[in-house]
Amino acid sequence: MDDMLTESLAGFDAVWRRVTGRGDMPGDGAPLAMTEALRALMGGEACAAATASSLARAFRGDDRAALLRHAADARRHLRRLRAEYFIATGSGGVPMGDCPPAAGALNGLRALLLQAEDMAARYERAAERADSGELRQTLAAFAEDERRRARETRALLIGRF
Secondary structure (H helix, E strand, O other): OOHHHHHHHOOHHHHHHHHHOOOOOOOOOOOOHHHHHHHHHHHHHHHHHHHHHHHHOOOOHHHHHHHHHHHHHHHHHHHHHHHHHHHHHOOOOOOOOOOOOOOOHHHHHHHHHHHHHHHHHHHHHHHHHOOOHHHHHHHHHHHHHHHHHHHHHHHHHHHOO
16 A cells, blocks of 8 residues: 555544444544443433323323423433434434333322433432533533422422322
């Protein structure tokens, strides 16, 4: 091979590992833990949106409106996470995990509450590891959103008794 071709292919392996999600991020040697965290967060948000939307059909009035806001917030988070994932990996297609259905409205609210608390903790951990200041701020803001969602869901659940 001539020198020009060799030079242009020098970084190909690192780029390919980044695009396919295998190996380290090029340049900084950091593991792909952040992309895996983003994938897990996307799955959580997809489940939250589906669960809240499904539960909203079982409620009326303010309770229904709160659940529809919860679903809309989860979808908004999901869109932003997908954009961040694309920026990090160059891949836009991310398979979402399965969301187990909850049996009954009370169990559904409980599942939504526990999920919001878990997602808040995940967002906080991811924010601590984020390299980018903008991503760190976004993840921290999403953690606060999840804490707010958990408080609202707890109030809905307590109001059912």
